[in-house]
Amino acid sequence: MKRIISLTVNNRAGVMNRITGLFMKRQYNIESITVGHAETPDISRMTFVVNVECETKLEQVIKQLHKQIDVLKVQDITDQKIVARELALIKVMTQTPQTRGELFSLIEPFRATVVDVSTSSLTIEVTGNPDKIDALIELLRPFGIKELSRTGVTALTRGTQKLETETKPFSIIN
Amino acid sequence: MAANLKVENKTETAKKKMTGAEILIESLKRENVEVIFGYPGGAALPIYDALYGKSIKHILTRHEQGAIHAAEGYARVSGKPGVVLATSGPGATNLVTGIADAMLDSLPLVILTGQVGTNVIGTDAFQETDVISITMPITKHNYQVRDVKDMPRIVKEAFHIASTGRPGPVLIDIPKDIATSEAVFEYPETVHLPGYQPTIVPNQMQIKKVVAAIKKAKKPVILCGAGVIFAKAHEELRKFSEVTNIPVVSTLHGLGAMPYNHEQYVGMAGMHGIYAANMALYECDLLINIGSRFDDRLTGNLKHFAPKATVVHIDIDPAEIGKNVETHIPVVGDAKEALKALLNEIEQSFSFPEWNAHLKEYQKEYPLWYKQEGDELKPQKVIEIVHELTKGEAIVTTDVGQHQMWAAQYYGFKEPNLLVTSGGLGTMGFGVPAAIGAHMANPGRPCISIVGDAGFQMTNQELSIIKQYNLPIKIIIINNFSLGMVRQWQQLFYEERYSESLVPVQPDFVKLADAFGIEGVRIESPAEAEKVLKKVIESDGPVLVDCRVTADENVYPMIAPGSGSHEMIGVKPL
Numbered sequence: 001m002k003r004i005i006s007l008t009v010n011n012r013a014g015v016m017n018r019i020t021g022l023f024m025k026r027q028y029n030i031e032s033i034t035v036g037h038a039e040t041p042d043i044s045r046m047t048f049v050v051n052v053e054c055e056t057k058l059e060q061v062i063k064q065l066h067k068q069i070d071v072l073k074v075q076d077i078t079d080q081k082i083v084a085r086e087l088a089l090i091k092v093m094t095q096t097p098q099t100r101g102e103l104f105s106l107i108e109p110f111r112a113t114v115v116d117v118s119t120s121s122l123t124i125e126v127t128g129n130p131d132k133i134d135a136l137i138e139l140l141r142p143f144g145i146k147e148l149s150r151t152g153v154t155a156l157t158r159g160t161q162k163l164e165t166e167t168k169p170f171s172i173i174n
Numbered sequence: 175m176a177a178n179l180k181v182e183n184k185t186e187t188a189k190k191k192m193t194g195a196e197i198l199i200e201s202l203k204r205e206n207v208e209v210i211f212g213y214p215g216g217a218a219l220p221i222y223d224a225l226y227g228k229s230i231k232h233i234l235t236r237h238e239q240g241a242i243h244a245a246e247g248y249a250r251v252s253g254k255p256g257v258v259l260a261t262s263g264p265g266a267t268n269l270v271t272g273i274a275d276a277m278l279d280s281l282p283l284v285i286l287t288g289q290v291g292t293n294v295i296g297t298d299a300f301q302e303t304d305v306i307s308i309t310m311p312i313t314k315h316n317y318q319v320r321d322v323k324d325m326p327r328i329v330k331e332a333f334h335i336a337s338t339g340r341p342g343p344v345l346i347d348i349p350k351d352i353a354t355s356e357a358v359f360e361y362p363e364t365v366h367l368p369g370y371q372p373t374i375v376p377n378q379m380q381i382k383k384v385v386a387a388i389k390k391a392k393k394p395v396i397l398c399g400a401g402v403i404f405a406k407a408h409e410e411l412r413k414f415s416e417v418t419n420i421p422v423v424s425t426l427h428g429l430g431a432m433p434y435n436h437e438q439y440v441g442m443a444g445m446h447g448i449y450a451a452n453m454a455l456y457e458c459d460l461l462i463n464i465g466s467r468f469d470d471r472l473t474g475n476l477k478h479f480a481p482k483a484t485v486v487h488i489d490i491d492p493a494e495i496g497k498n499v500e501t502h503i504p505v506v507g508d509a510k511e512a513l514k515a516l517l518n519e520i521e522q523s524f525s526f527p528e529w530n531a532h533l534k535e536y537q538k539e540y541p542l543w544y545k546q547e548g549d550e551l552k553p554q555k556v557i558e559i560v561h562e563l564t565k566g567e568a569i570v571t572t573d574v575g576q577h578q579m580w581a582a583q584y585y586g587f588k589e590p591n592l593l594v595t596s597g598g599l600g601t602m603g604f605g606v607p608a609a610i611g612a613h614m615a616n617p618g619r620p621c622i623s624i625v626g627d628a629g630f631q632m633t634n635q636e637l638s639i640i641k642q643y644n645l646p647i648k649i650i651i652i653n654n655f656s657l658g659m660v661r662q663w664q665q666l667f668y669e670e671r672y673s674e675s676l677v678p679v680q681p682d683f684v685k686l687a688d689a690f691g692i693e694g695v696r697i698e699s700p701a702e703a704e705k706v707l708k709k710v711i712e713s714d715g716p717v718l719v720d721c722r723v724t725a726d727e728n729v730y731p732m733i734a735p736g737s738g739s740h741e742m743i744g745v746k747p748l
Contacts, residue, residue: 010369013318018310025311056496063493069315069335069370 002031003058003078004155007046008038010070018068019046028052028061032086032152043072047154077157084155088133089115090124093144103143110136121146129153194322195224195353198286201329202230204361205284207257209233209248209614211241215261216301217288220353222259233610233643236635238265240607242272243633246281247571247611250594253406255282255336256611262288263301266347267308271601273343274312278598279427280400282341284332285309289318291351305347314342319349322357327365334365339372340491341404372490376507381515383503384462384486388520391460391484393529394420397443400427400597401465401489401509403590410513411464412436417517418524421533423451425466426582429593434566434586440533444472445733446579449745450536452733455480456740462486465509468498469598478738488512540745542583544727549699553577553652553723557584559703560622560650563711568592568620571609573629574600576658579729581624592619603632609647610639620711621646627653627680637690640716648710649718651683654725662728667735687718696720 009015016035023030031049038045052058058076065074094100103122104114112126126136130153137148192200198221202210209231214222225232235241238260245256260269266287276283290299306318315335317328325348332344388394402411408431415422415438422432423443432439443451452474455461461483466472468487473479479499487495488505495504505512544554557580560568566588572578572595587593594612596604609623630651640647652658660675687694695710697703697719710717730744737743 013320014306014310017307021310056500060493060497067491067493069367072369 001052001058003050003052003076004082004084004153005048005050005062005065006075006077006155006157007048007065007071008073009044009046009068010072011037011042011044012070015044015070016046018070019065022064022068023050026060026064028057032150034152034154036154045154047152049153075157077155081158082155083158084129084153085127086130086133086151086153087125087127088137088148088150090126090137090140090145091116091147092122092124092140093146094120094122099143103140106139107136112136189358191356192359193220193224193354193356194319194325194348195220197322197325197357197359198329198348198353199224199228199230200359201326201361202257203228205255205329205333210257210259211235211244211248211611212259212286213238213241213261213265215263215265215288217262217290217350218259218265219288220350221286221288221348224353232259233614233639235607235610236638237633238268239271239603240610240633240636240639242269242283242285243275243601243604243607244611244614244636244639245283246272246276246279246604247594247608247613248615249276249281249283249341249611250608251569251591251612252615253404253591254615255284255333257284257286259286260288261301262290262305263303265301266303266305270308270312271599273309273345275596275599275601275604276343277312277314279596280341280404281343282336283343284329284336285313285343285345287345287347288353289347289349292320292349293351295349305345309345312343313345314340316345316347318347319352322352322355325352325357326359326361330362331365331367334367335370339370373492373506374490374508374511376488376505376512376515378515380503380505381512381519384505384516385519387460387484387486387503388418388420388524392526393458394418394460394462394526395440395454395458396420396422397425397455397461397463397466398422398428398431399425399464399466402428402431403465405465405490405509405511406590407464407508407510407513408432408590410510410517412438414513414517417520419526419530420462420524421454421530423447423454425469425472426595426597427593428466429582430587430590433588435588440537442582443739445474446583446729446731448537448542448583449540449731449742450533452739452742453536454533456738458483460484460486462488464488464512465490467491467494470498471597473498474733474737474739474741478740540731543730543747545747546700547724549701550724551697551699551703551721553580553654553721553727554584555700556650556652556703556707556721556723557581557624559707560624560711561585563708564620564622568622569594569609569612569616571595571605571612571621571623573602573605573625574659575602575626575629576654576662576727576729577624577626577652579659580652583729585624591616602626602629605629606633606640606649607636609649610636610645613645613647621648622711623647623649625649625651626658627651627655627683628657628677630683631680634686637687637692637718641691645716646714647716649716651718651720652723653680653683653720654723654727655680656725659729661726665726665728683718683720692716692718694718694720696722698722
């Protein structure tokens with residue numbers, strides 16, 4: 001099952017290495033990672049999408065992350081009300097002017113924009129939840145996707161709902 | 175006016191600039207470090223210079239691995255962080271085995287490594303190694319000092335992290351230029367680590383649940399792990415088991431928390447534990463694990479581990495709870511605090527006469543056994559004699575393998591902090607250097623290093639230290655001319671194909687001891703053992719004893735790999 005895990009960490013050298021090393025050591029599969037500054041300067045927010053086979057494994061992921069001294073907060077936000085967004089840049093072949101027009105109308109409902117144009121290609125930027133991006137990519141595939149780059153999911157919980165901050169102190173069975 | 179001037183002067187001196195290396199040494203003093211185990215080298219020269227003539231004792235081991243195992247022995251016996259100092263590159267990489275060992279056995283260490291200057295880091299400079307990346311997965315935390323001003327804070331945090339919560343090794347990497355650049359020394363009084371807040375006092379609700387579970391139980395058992403010893407909770411444990419009448423089973427690292435001859439003590443469980451202890455785990459309906467991480471060498475096949483039990487797991491590290499064994503009542507906290515809370519919560523005394531009698535029956539029916547054949551010297555006999563001579567009160571260090579298991583089985587430990595062994599990582603060559611640190615931590619105790627002939631050859635250069643400081647350590651080599659445990663597994667599970675496990679050629683250990691200036695003796699029969707070992711134990715100086723034991727003796731009983739704890743083999747004389 002895919003879970004979205006949000007971390008706040010000390011913004012220090014090697015922290016990324018610590019976290020990915022931990023995933024490697026414990027054999028957890030990472031689907032995507034995004035990292036960037038959080039609201040305070042010395043803190044970064046990381047958003048992981050991990051693929052875990054069961055609850056026990058998920059519990060372990062969270063507990064092991066929590067054990068890292070540079071990790072300040074760990075949350076599995078998958079089941080909370082969240083805003084999850086991903087950005088993709090998609091370079092599509094445009095052999096004829098018709099394709100161009102077709103592409104423009106096709107991407108419009110996705111609120112995607114064209115950010116670069118050349119004689120033989122267009123680069124489209126799209127932001128949204130991963131499903132939406134998947135859908136657009138599938139639509140564009142017949143035109144010939146030359147290059148594709150996705151950022152991975154970044155996410156925040158909505159509004160001011162009560163945060164389930166700490167790891168559950170107890171085992172899942174209880 | 176004059177008074178004011180004086181105060182100003184005082185602050186002036188207090189704010190004198192010091193080099194990074196001096197700050198480091200001063201910080202170590204503030205942490206009450208008595209001894210450093212280490213080995214100098216290029217990048218560590220400024221630190222060694224700052225150490226020159228200072229009150230902190232430095233033990234120059236003959237290999238960095240010796241230094242870190244000695245520090246582990248020191249940490250294990252004293253409960254205080256062991257401090258190691260090595261240079262960059264090979265100095266640091268030679269520490270890796272010991273760091274991993276300390277990580278798995280939760281030993282508090284502060285490891286200081288020299289590093290090439292910050293201006294050349296990343297250029298593959300002479301003796302440069304990315305020690306931070308190398309040790310990231312095998313340390314509780316690690317630091318590279320990038321600004322000399324951070325030095326005191328980092329040292330303070332390192333000692334705090336190493337010695338609190340679940341103890342572990344913390345490494346500080348110190349680039350050469352940081353050690354020589356200057357700053358004002360101010361040692362912080364507190365640490366500020368928002369990401370590190372171990373839970374010490376357990377949740378009272380959970381404690382109540384444990385007591386309720388005891389009330390319901392018919393066959394409860396306590397599993398005592400190293401956490402009890404680290405928390406200095408052995409007295410509380412004994413009291414708890416006496417009040418509740420619950421029998422206690424120990425892990426390898428829990429040995430000594432309960433005196434071996436205590437009425438409520440069943441014995442060590444695990445791969446080479448005694449039958450009664452493993453059956454107690456198998457048959458129990460309530461398992462109270464205090465400070466053990468349910469290692470696979472303890473549990474055997476998890477499918478058959480405590481299958482009927484409600485599992486209580488008391489651990490200071492929440493990540494251990496539910497990791498290997500499903501837990502019904504998790505209790506996060508320090509073992510001492512948890513046991514105190516349990517003792518407070520219990521209003522009645524309990525009694526489980528049938529269950530205790532049942533386990534006593536197992537103990538009687540399936541005791542440890544070995545067959546004395548002719549005049550052969552049995553390894554078990556050697557340990558038994560050592561136990562008798564030291565009354566179960568000596569510090570015993572071991573390597574890993576057969577001799578380690580025999581030491582655990584036959585050396586009845588009367589008190590905690592006596593067994594110093596490499597449990598998690600299973601490091602050969604651990605015993606002799608660990609004995610050096612262990613002895614220094616508690617010089618009043620006799621210190622016996624029981625090692626195998628193979629493991630001994632991995633770190634025997636440290637005999638130099640034993641000689642240099644005239645440490646009265648007795649080294650007992652259980653010599654079977656083989657890598658005994660490997661040989662045993664090949665015999666039992668690889669159709670007696672002894673691939674690279676027999677070592678027919680070895681040095682004359684008595685002469686080797688002599689070369690180091692240490693007395694060496696050889697014993698080959700039980701009668702000789704009785705006579706010679708008595709003299710050895712009573713002697714004031716270090717002695718090496720080469721015990722020529724039955725070469726193909728196996729460790730029994732045993733849970734074969736893949737089997738459950740109820741499926742032990744060799745429970746009765748074969």
